[in-house]
Amino acid sequence: xxxxxxxxxxxxxxxxxxxxxxxxxxxxxxxxxxxxxxxxxxxxxxxxxxxxxxxxxxxxxxxxxxxxxxxxxxxxxxxxxxxxxxxxxxxxxxxxxxxxxxxxxxxxxxxxxxxxxxxxxxxxxxxxxxxxxxxxxxxxxxxxxxxxxxxxxxxxxxxxxxxxxxxxxxxxxxxxxxxxxxxxxxxxxxxxxxxxxxxxxxxxxxxxxxxxxxxxxxxxxxxxxxxxxxxxxxxxxxxxxxxxxxxxxxxxxxxxxxxxxxxxxxxxxxxxxxxxxxxxxxxxxxxxxxxxxxxxxxxxxxxxxxxxxxxxxxxxxxxxxxxxxxxxxxxxxxxxxxxxxxxxxxxxxxxxxxxxxxxxxxxxx
Numbered sequence: 001x002x003x004x005x006x007x008x009x010x011x012x013x014x015x016x017x018x019x020x021x022x023x024x025x026x027x028x029x030x031x032x033x034x035x036x037x038x039x040x041x042x043x044x045x046x047x048x049x050x051x052x053x054x055x056x057x058x059x060x061x062x063x064x065x066x067x068x069x070x071x072x073x074x075x076x077x078x079x080x081x082x083x084x085x086x087x088x089x090x091x092x093x094x095x096x097x098x099x100x101x102x103x104x105x106x107x108x109x110x111x112x113x114x115x116x117x118x119x120x121x122x123x124x125x126x127x128x129x130x131x132x133x134x135x136x137x138x139x140x141x142x143x144x145x146x147x148x149x150x151x152x153x154x155x156x157x158x159x160x161x162x163x164x165x166x167x168x169x170x171x172x173x174x175x176x177x178x179x180x181x182x183x184x185x186x187x188x189x190x191x192x193x194x195x196x197x198x199x200x201x202x203x204x205x206x207x208x209x210x211x212x213x214x215x216x217x218x219x220x221x222x223x224x225x226x227x228x229x230x231x232x233x234x235x236x237x238x239x240x241x242x243x244x245x246x247x248x249x250x251x252x253x254x255x256x257x258x259x260x261x262x263x264x265x266x267x268x269x270x271x272x273x274x275x276x277x278x279x280x281x282x283x284x285x286x287x288x289x290x291x292x293x294x295x296x297x298x299x300x301x302x303x304x305x306x307x308x309x310x311x312x313x314x315x316x317x318x319x320x321x322x323x324x325x326x327x328x329x330x331x332x333x334x335x336x337x338x339x340x341x342x343x344x345x346x347x348x349x350x351x352x353x354x355x356x357x358x359x360x361x362x363x364x365x
Contacts, residue, residue, distance in 0.1 A: 087141075184206065226257075
């Protein structure tokens with residue numbers, strides 16, 4: 001027993017040592033050597049395979065990694081516009097554990113300047129931070145910025161956005177000295193288009209864990225993410241992660257993602273990968289709304305598994321406003337509710353059972 005304990009302790013110390021020394025090279029790309037599992041390695045969170053309305057430009061993939069001291073995110077894509085002289089941006093919003101940020105379903109604050117606040121989407125996840133690179137036609141037309149929506153002791157004023165500084169297109173790292181997430185490093189590696197982006201080049205961000213609560217984010221923590229490719233005026237193309245199936249038109253200025261069926265963010269478990277999709281959650285809960293489209297009313301059915309659990313069931317209109325609350329208490333087993341008479345239009349029925357959340361779009365004719 002003593003020998004076993006000694007060997008186990010030595011193994012733990014070795015693992016801790018490797019975790020502490022693991023690190024990424026911040027150069028605007030995820031090399032083959034940097035992709036894998038565990039600390040110091042990027043894991044693929046999602047790929048974008050949809051339409052590119054800006055020809056052969058936009059998103060490619062989203063990677064997440066961590067070390068003992070940093071959170072690392074790579075938004076792979078080609079941001080230089082197809083039309084010369086135009087500006088484009090790669091950006092990512094994140095929600096970290098145990099922080100108070102902008103609530104889900106509330107439009108993010110905005111301002112007309114070169115910062116994430118130029119964008120005013122309504123997301124269906126809590127949003128703590130946003131990061132952005134704006135890319136123009138010149139070799140040094142690369143501008144990094146970030147925003148904090150976190151409130152609480154020691155946090156900057158919620159909605160504080162910071163222009164971090166300019167960079168270049170060759171992946172040179174820029175370190176932020178601002179009060180919003182100080183010490184965060186940015187790098188952007190340009191490719192002429194997605195066809196030329198045969199690696200994983202794009203916007204790379206390294207955030208010190210000390211700037212986002214230290215031990216609040218560790219291996220096994222859940223991280224919510226949403227990424228996008230936008231124009232210089234804050235307009236969203238089709239390119240978003242998670243991608244929207246069969247989307248062929250722009251999402252436009254200030255899109256409201258709560259009106260889109262399903263969940264418009266992904267949850268990534270550090271060290272494990274992306275959690276199951278909303279469709280998988282819906283299947284596991286036997287969640288259905290029928291008939292759909294509805295001419296009068298529809299019926300919502302689902303099953304609460306594994307004993308009694310807290311349940312929330314609500315209906316939202318196209319503006320993201322809650323128009324009906326159908327359930328808000330502990331339940332168990334099969335459940336059925338009448339949706340009730342609603343004016344003609346599109347609605348989103350959101351169901352949360354314990355920690356599981358899913359939704360379905362319903363059209364009332």
